[in-house]
Amino acid sequence: MITLDNVRKDYATDVRIGPLDVTIPEGGVTALIGPNGAGKSTLLTMVGRLLGLDAGTVTIAGHDVTRTPSKKLARVVSVLRQENHFVTRLTVRQLVGLGRFPHSSGRLTTEDEQVISDAIDFLDLRDLERRHLDELSGGQRQRAYVAMVLAQETPYVLLDEPLNNLDMRHAVAMMTHLRRAADTLGRTIVVVLHDVNFAARYSDHMLALKDGVVVEQGPPAEIMRDDVLTRIFETPVAVVDGPHGPVACYC
Known part of the structure; x- marks a missing residue:
């Protein structure tokens, strides 16, 4: 389990990520979604100790990421950055x-x-x-x-936009591999995704950020709703039933 307790990152007097009080469940795939600039990548890099905290604590499987020796933490969590x-x-x-x-x-x-x-x-x-x-x-x-x-x-794997620059075929293949890693290798996968339909199709848990804070979290069935997605992305969204579950359509 990954826990963020009152985590905050300050960039300027009027630009802040947090405070974040979040629990990411152990096992399966958790997708971080939200509009550009919402704080998804910042949250991920703070969890992976690639970015320092200005307040709060992050623990992964009981390990405080700011206090755990690097060599020990590297056996608990691995991180793939966007670049x-x-x-x-x-x-x-x-x-x-x-x-x-x-x-x-x-x-x-x-x-x-x-x-x-x-x-x-x-x-x-x-x-x-x-x-x-x-x-x-x-x-x-x-x-x-x-x-x-x-x-x-590592039991925990953090991936920042692994679908970046991939066409649809390769994006589907990538998410299939990640889903299989969670299911057959027992890894806890946390992934930043821009496409909510990929997030809904392949994840067990979705966590939505907006303006630096978590505004919604839960299983895809709870997030993939017209009112919820419209509120998150501030644009009309209609959710319809697809062959593999709910699909968001931008109106």
């Missing part, structure tokens, strides 16, 4: 191997190599593992980044 700046001449396998650093400190064992291979296979990257990152499509690189995060073998 990645890895050396493009890394191969896919080398990139995925970076996920083992908290366990091996760069000295890969036979066990580490097996975990790397498992992550590569899980994301269907076996045919690409010797290719360099700059030789891949955007969707292939995104899968490689997620494989790296999964190779870290």
